[in-house]
Amino acid sequence: MHKRDLIDLADLRPSELADIVRFAGEISENPSYYKGAAQHKILATLFYEPSTRTSMSFQAAMLRLGGSLIGFDDPSNSSVAKGESLKDTVRVFSNYADVLAIRSPWEGAAMAASLYTRCPVINAGDGGHLHPTQTLTDLTTLNYTLGRLENLTIGLCGDNKNGRTVHSLVKTMSRLKGNRFVIISTPELTLPQYLHDEILANGCTMEFSDSLEEAIGKLDMLYMTRIQKERFPSVEEYEKNKGVFILDRQKMRLAKEDMCVLHPLPRVDEIAVEVDDDPRAAYFAQTEYGMYARMALIQRITERVDRSVPSTLESTHAKRCKNPRCITTQEHYLPRLFDEKGGKLLCRYCEHKL
Numbered sequence: 001m002h003k004r005d006l007i008d009l010a011d012l013r014p015s016e017l018a019d020i021v022r023f024a025g026e027i028s029e030n031p032s033y034y035k036g037a038a039q040h041k042i043l044a045t046l047f048y049e050p051s052t053r054t055s056m057s058f059q060a061a062m063l064r065l066g067g068s069l070i071g072f073d074d075p076s077n078s079s080v081a082k083g084e085s086l087k088d089t090v091r092v093f094s095n096y097a098d099v100l101a102i103r104s105p106w107e108g109a110a111m112a113a114s115l116y117t118r119c120p121v122i123n124a125g126d127g128g129h130l131h132p133t134q135t136l137t138d139l140t141t142l143n144y145t146l147g148r149l150e151n152l153t154i155g156l157c158g159d160n161k162n163g164r165t166v167h168s169l170v171k172t173m174s175r176l177k178g179n180r181f182v183i184i185s186t187p188e189l190t191l192p193q194y195l196h197d198e199i200l201a202n203g204c205t206m207e208f209s210d211s212l213e214e215a216i217g218k219l220d221m222l223y224m225t226r227i228q229k230e231r232f233p234s235v236e237e238y239e240k241n242k243g244v245f246i247l248d249r250q251k252m253r254l255a256k257e258d259m260c261v262l263h264p265l266p267r268v269d270e271i272a273v274e275v276d277d278d279p280r281a282a283y284f285a286q287t288e289y290g291m292y293a294r295m296a297l298i299q300r301i302t303e304r305v306d307r308s309v310p311s312t313l314e315s316t317h318a319k320r321c322k323n324p325r326c327i328t329t330q331e332h333y334l335p336r337l338f339d340e341k342g343g344k345l346l347c348r349y350c351e352h353k354l
């Protein structure tokens with residue numbers, strides 16, 4: 001990998017992305033061949049937010065590679081509870097570990113962490129922003145089930161506003177040739193504007209639908225997501241949006257015979273349990289591919305050994321990011337970094353427009 005960290009899959013060259021997906025597939029065919037590949041290496045998992053699959057699959061991946069683990073999954077048991085800054089925590093962990101995987105409720109947290117560590121940082125989910133290793137999981141699963149990642153009609157159904165797995169998937173799959181997106185959600189939970197812009201700028205097409213029944217027949221892949229309760233400002237807002245789209249056996253009858261259903265999980269009620277036995281339901285196989293994708297990533301990201309702390313960055317602008325969920329609103333020492341894109345200034349941490 002030409003970059004040290006994995007914050008956003010857009011940081012990878014297309015050939016690097018293809019290599020990781022291909023390598024994950026290779027590992028899935030003979031995982032025990034790689035049992036010593038990360039011997040004597042340590043992965044630190046810093047989870048500031050609940051997780052089942054991501055943290056467990058990172059841990060299982062490292063153990064299957066013969067490596068070891070340190071970390072926390074409840075920041076109240078660490079010095080974070082004493083008021084330690086993100087910068088100090090990650091700097092210290094990077095003295096102990098060879099690679100850090102970090103999940104935070106704050107958008108841009110992994111990118112912020114990468115400014116202060118002596119080892120590579122993997123973004124394991126930053127608030128409602130991105131979740132690149134879930135996308136590696138999704139691509140590896142798709143490659144195996146559909147045999148291709150291009151020229152697909154992709155339905156995104158559920159919480160397209162707050163679902164970081166959707167955001168990473170859209171950013172990545174809109175860079176691959178000929179993909180079309182069908183956004184299926186309530187108007188309140190549609191995709192953020194910057195991702196609309198990204199889809200169009202990458203030359204892909206996009207349409208909107210408020211009916212899963214109407215849209216499902218044209219899809220090659222249906223990506224279902226739960227409504228992200230924890231990211232709503234109030235319970236009332238959440239109640240208005242939950243339970244609107246439910247995939248059940250009846251709707252599956254309208255779908256193509258080889259359509260593939262993915263879901264990052266956890267599921268709440270958006271896929272009826274009766275769909276689980278449908279051969280097109282790939283969401284449990286997806287969890288296993290996630291482990292192979294992380295085994296591939298850990299090997300690639302630890303290939304280069306560079307133990308220096310990155311040099312300090314200066315703020316590019318005097319203003320602060322206005323996104324209340326941006327990590328810069330929490331950690332005030334962070335440099336204010338903005339990049340120009342399409343004539344707009346975007347926060348480098350969370351991609352919100354200034």
Ligand code: NCD
Pocket residue numbers: 053054125131134164165225226228264265266
């Ligand atoms: C997702 C996440 O945490 O963003 N789960 C996962 O990592 N597999 C999806 C979710 O929480 O809805």
